[in-house]
Amino acid sequence: MKSIGCRAAFALALALCACHRAGPLPPGATLGAFADTEEPERYTGATLYTYMDGGAEFYINQGFSALYVRRYSRDNEHFTVELFEMKDAPAASRIYESSRHPNEERELASGCLASISLAEIQAARGRYYVVCRNEDALASRGDALIELSQRVLNRLPGSCALAAKR
Secondary structure (H helix, E strand, O other): OHHHHHHHHHHHHHHHHHHHHHOOOOOHHHHOOOEEOOOOEEEOOOOHHHHOOOOHHHHHHOOEEEEEEEEEEEOOEEEEEEEEEEOOHHHHHHHHHHHOOHHHEEEEEOOEEEEEOOOEEEEEEOOEEEEEEEOOOOOOOOHHHHHHHHHHHHHOOOOEOOEOOO
């Protein structure tokens, strides 16, 4: 009986740890027929350098709090979503402003402008800066990438860094 209690406690601890790592990025099944392909990842200031080779200092200097990474797939396409949690909305907005492609912006979700290229979508909402990427660098702009980006962006709290003009 004692070992069952220990196993249950261990399973609960693992589940809580996994939820903490996933942060605000939901499982693929809740995003419309997307599948999770790997365990979610979480990086802080001390570990961000292990995820990105170069560039980490820029995010840290802008007010970086955490990076959540989740990989999804649908059909034969594979996607990576990077969700940078910043100290506040102005910090997320600064990251977006420095990375966006103004000639490639359009309304993506809930009145939010996003920078949309063939294989990558960037946006900022509240204190989050989001990058959704098709892992096939030669991919054409697909509906699945746009849908995934919209669903992630719509789940985030706060106002958009750049709102679409009405």
